[in-house]
Amino acid sequence: MEWLSDKNDIIQSKRTEDDYLMMQTVSSVIDADLVAFQEVDGAASLEKVLNPADYEFYFSDRAKYFKKSRGSHQFTGWAVKKGITVIDHKDYQPLGLPTFLSRGDLRYGAYIEVVRENQPSLHLLSIHLKSGCFETPVRRNNSCKKLARQIEALGIWINARLKLGQEFVIAGDFNHYMNEKNEWVWEQLVDEVGEENMVKLTKYTDAKCKARKYNYRTKRWEHVVYRKLIDHIIASPGALPESSTPKARQYQYSYHAVATYRLSDHCPVIVDL
Numbered sequence: 001m002e003w004l005s006d007k008n009d010i011i012q013s014k015r016t017e018d019d020y021l022m023m024q025t026v027s028s029v030i031d032a033d034l035v036a037f038q039e040v041d042g043a044a045s046l047e048k049v050l051n052p053a054d055y056e057f058y059f060s061d062r063a064k065y066f067k068k069s070r071g072s073h074q075f076t077g078w079a080v081k082k083g084i085t086v087i088d089h090k091d092y093q094p095l096g097l098p099t100f101l102s103r104g105d106l107r108y109g110a111y112i113e114v115v116r117e118n119q120p121s122l123h124l125l126s127i128h129l130k131s132g133c134f135e136t137p138v139r140r141n142n143s144c145k146k147l148a149r150q151i152e153a154l155g156i157w158i159n160a161r162l163k164l165g166q167e168f169v170i171a172g173d174f175n176h177y178m179n180e181k182n183e184w185v186w187e188q189l190v191d192e193v194g195e196e197n198m199v200k201l202t203k204y205t206d207a208k209c210k211a212r213k214y215n216y217r218t219k220r221w222e223h224v225v226y227r228k229l230i231d232h233i234i235a236s237p238g239a240l241p242e243s244s245t246p247k248a249r250q251y252q253y254s255y256h257a258v259a260t261y262r263l264s265d266h267c268p269v270i271v272d273l
Contacts, residue, residue, distance in 0.1 A: 002264040004049065005041035005072035011214050013041075013072055015262045020048040022261040030251055030268060034114065035079040036126035036171035038107070039264075041072045046079065055079040060110045060126075061091040065103070076110040076126045076172065085115040092125060094153035097146060106130055106146070109157070109170075120167045122239055125157065127172035134175065134230065136182050147176065151185055155192030162197055167239040169273075173266065177228045179203060199240060201248040201271050202232040209250060209267035210258045223258065224265075231269045239273065246271050 001023075003013035015023075027035075027049055035055070040046050043057050050057075059077040066073050080086050089111040096104025107128040114122045129150050132143030140148070154170070161168045176185045178200070186200065207229040212221045233248050240246065248271040253263055 001037060001039050003039055003072060004045045006045050007041065007072045010072050019262040022257060023049045023263060030270060033081045033084065037079060038076050038128040038173050039074040040077060050079050054082060056082055058088050058110060058112050060108050062108050076107050076128050078110055078112050078124060078126055087113040089113060092157050095127060095150050097149055123161055123166050123168040125170045127170060129173065129175050131175045134177055136184055151188050155189055158193045158198065167236045169239055170234045173230060174232050175230050177230060178232055179229055198234050199237055199245060200232060200234050201246060202229060202269060205229055205248045205250055207250055208252055210253050210255060211265040212258055213265055231266055233269060233271050246273060
């Protein structure tokens with residue numbers, strides 16, 4: 001949700017009541033049962049977009065470490081419609097690339113389990129991977145090296161679900177154009193997990209996300225259109241309907257909404273399971 005925070009310390013997070021009202025409108029139109037969110041500083045900010053009377057919030061465990069922080073943070077998590085049974089698991093911390101001396105400075109995977117009647121539970125992971133490696137690298141920079149380690153960690157999580165016979169869905173910001181030719185992130189994941197064990201529901205999703213981007217060099221907001229997808233949804237075959245594979249779609253803001261309101265530099269990606 002691009003720095004959804006009320007701490008007023010980052011230019012992208014400065015939103016008016018009208019901005020929040022438009023974000024509420026978008027959310028109510030989508031009316032999702034399960035929302036995998038990224039870049040949210042805390043519940044107080046999220047309540048301005050998603051009605052707490054309708055949703056339960058499950059934030060990444062990282063939010064506990066920075067509870068008293070004066071600066072804004074980007075946390076992953078889930079918002080789930082009330083009435084749905086949820087088991088809140090510990091974060092998948094390896095995505096943060098921890099070391100012997102630290103918990104890791106990247107985002108964790110927010111992990112919950114949704115219990116369904118007469119169907120297997122769904123194990124859900126909301127992720128926000130390392131930025132700075134969007135294209136296929138000619139020479140891997142530091143961001144690409146970190147992203148490669150995160151993909152390896154993601155493969156381990158998926159293989160654990162497969163070994164336990166658990167159905168899963170991974171949703172969020174991969175920060176990589178996984179639908180482009182010769183890209184390496186999806187190929188690495190396929191090598192580690194096996195293509196038959198997961199379905200990229202965003203494989204054929206058209207991207208045309210209109211947004212505003214702040215240019216720190218010129219100190220101005222610029223209108224942009226993102227035509228390549230970095231937000232993806234991956235599921236195990238058993239998590240999907242047997243009749244047909246659902247196709248994810250991108251909710252695209254209108255030109256008027258982008259020009260008038262401070263929304264996000266990402267457009268929501270939606271799939272019906």
